[in-house]
Amino acid sequence: MSQTFYKKGFLALAVATALGAASFAQADIKFGVAGPMTGANASFGEQYMKGAQAAADAINKAGGVNGEQIVLVKGDDACEPKQAVSVANKMVQDKVAGVVGHFCSSSTIPASEVYADAGILAITPGSTNPAVTERGLPAMMRMCGRDDQQGIVAGNYIVDVLKGKKVAVINDKDTYGKGLADATAKQLTSRGVKPVLEEGLTRGEKDYSALVTKIRAAGADVVYFGGLHPEAGPLVHQLRTEGLKDVKFMSDDGIVTDEMVATAGGAPYVDGVYMTFGADPRLIPDSKAVVEEFKKAGYEPEGYTLYAYASVQALAAGFNGAKSNKGEDAAKWLKANKVQTVMGTKEWDSKGDLKISDYVVYQWDAAGKYHQLEKQK
Known part of the structure; x- marks a missing residue:
């Protein structure tokens, strides 16, 4: 091997190594x-x-x-x-x-x-x-948090605050919606309020007239829905337009989006709707600077x-x-x-769940906005 070849080979190796390090x-x-x-x-x-x-x-x-x-x-x-x-x-x-x-x-x-x-x-x-x-x-x-934690908060609120006596529990037949509805029904039952109706609806459908008829026949004073806003909106709209506007409506973190207003047909239809969700992170000191940055960019960091x-x-x-x-x-x-x-x-436990869950209740208003209610003591 010539000395010239050796030098060139060494140089090539050095360049390759440098490039690799840079990469x-x-x-x-x-x-x-x-x-x-x-x-x-x-x-x-x-x-x-x-x-x-x-x-x-x-x-x-x-x-x-x-x-x-x-x-x-x-x-x-x-x-x-x-x-x-x-x-x-x-x-x-x-x-x-x-x-x-x-x-x-x-x-x-x-x-x-x-x-x-x-x-x-x-x-x-x-x-x-x-x-x-x-x-x-x-x-x-x-x-x-988890559905079994969220369901407890929802069930207790329906009993203690909404004073529900005849509760219809509806779900969207999906893993999330049914799991949460079941957890809420379980908590209601443990509190002595067995649901008067437990029913599923099909995701994607928009006409829930038959379901509204069943809710009316059951004499429900509260309707709890486990699912997402594309179904929650039309359901609450039809409850309001088909003679059940005084029935209280409660759902979950699946409706924590402004799209809930659109799917319900406008702000008047979501007025008074309750939902469970984690305590609003926009309200804590740790998020202040980040929230301000989002708002400066013209985006509300909701949900x-x-x-x-x-x-x-x-x-x-x-x-x-x-x-x-x-x-x-x-x-x-x-x-x-x-x-x-x-x-x-x-902090997380060995399963990967948060050690502390902070579910609270929110309520939608006539302006189509939701706000956190005071935590129950």
């Missing part, structure tokens, strides 16, 4: 954001993306994750389980390290099996069905916007804390440490 230093870490980006529940997907992108931008500005910049990968499952599995497989192919998602529990549950097989950490901002974290998946976590923001913060904290981009390492770190988020300090 590593400038590498990206991918976080998936999965949920209904299209379809009837697209407003929730928009909340997810707005919150996740703002958090990623802030974290990148502060140095990123283990020296790498966060790049978001959007996945649209349209709240359809089969599509959610396809999204999850695509996330694996794209080599995401973590996922913020999904939204509908019926999507999160099958998708999480794919993430588990690939060792990807997933934090759902909005899936509340207990089965999400009850299957022993080490890297499946959530930034929200799950800050939940998605906090989920990205948790992913970043987990990977940085574990000094690893492996999902199970980050999940293990998160379950052993407290994390400061835009929603305050968060």
Whole structure:
């Protein structure tokens, strides 16, 4: 081997090594954001993306994750389980390290099996069905409470505050809606108010006249609905227009979007509607600066916007804390440490559930806005 060839070879190796080091230093870490980006529940997907992108931008500005910049990968499952599995497989192919998602529990549950097989950490901002974290998946976590917690709050409020005596409990036959309706019915029964009607409706339908007739025949003074705004809106509209305007209507975190007003046919129809949701993170000191930034940009961070923001913060904290981009390492770190988020300090148990759930009751008004009511003592 000539000396000239050796020098050239050494130089080429040095350049390649330098380029490799530079590439590593400038590498990206991918976080998936999965949920209904299209379809009837697209407003929730928009909340997810707005919150996740703002958090990623802030974290990148502060140095990123283990020296790498966060790049978001959007996945649209349209709240359809089969599509959610396809999204999850695509996330694996794209080599995401973590996922913020999904939204509908019926999507999160099958998708999480794919993430588990690939060792990807997933934090759902909005899936509340207990089965999400009850299957022993080490890297499946959530930034929200559970249906069995939310159902207790709803049931107690119906009994203690609304003074419901004859309660109709309706669900949308989906994993989330039915699970929550069942949890609420269970709490009502434990409080001595057995539902006078338990019925399911079909997602996507708009004519609930037959169901309204059953509710009227049962003599219900309160209607509780477990499900999402595309069905809750038309149902409350028909209750109001078909002679049951004095019947109290209560639902869940699936109607925490301005789209509820549109699906109900206008602000007058949502006036007085109650719902359960986590304590409004926009009202705590930890979120003040972030909320102001959103508002300056012309966006109101309603619903799950800050939940998605906090989920990205948790992913970043987990990977940085574990000094690893492996999902199970980050999940293990998160379950052993407290994390400061835009929603305050968060802690998780061994299942991946939050140690503290803060469900409260909200009410919609005649202007088409919702506001948090005082917590029950």
